[in-house]
Amino acid sequence: MAGIDEAIPRVNFETMQRYHGRKVILCCQISQIDNGTVRVTTSDKGEVTIVGGSSPYEGRFAEVMGTVVGPTNIQELEHTNLSDNFSLDMYNELVKLAHKDAYIGMFST
Template sequence: MTVPSIDLSAPVPRVNFQLMSKYEGKRVRLVGKVEEISGTTMKVKTSDDAMVDVLLTGAAPTDAFVEIDGTVEGPNVIREESNVGFGNDFDMKNYNQVCTLMNDKYQSLFL
């Protein structure tokens, strides 16, 4: 069995809305609840209860919760590179705590 390699040279931080501003112009991962899709823009509610516009580059997700991999383009805008459905039941409060810990006290373990 072959194990796929993971590129550790450029780790991608997991963020909530509050943390997005630290990474403007950089690639991030954000989990949100899909609130609305209109054309190529998707509005998601973040784990810290803010709204972010996601500029879609591919197919819109069909799940209620989605992880966006993309670049922060502004205070509340991410240009999507890809997305992964997280189903219709996801604990956003736990995810928010993980984001906070990964970008603060335990950052050295992840980045």
């Protein structure tokens, strides 16, 4: 029987620093798109650069799955465009809960 794949944690700027070299999910607000890089603001007001995406970003918010390749960089594997009424504040509360010892792994994909 094949093993279960490792869970992919949901992160904000603060928590993504713990996952260098690993896949994460980051919900964010699009700040700027320029020559294949996307600059975003995280739910805890950090600034991150997303590189390597192949499909266009549409709207103000996105959920990005990718690999953390630096303190402020994620190599995109895929992304989903989110509704313009997405709440980054609520997402940030989810991330903070998900990283408390009592809830580790409960909110991962």
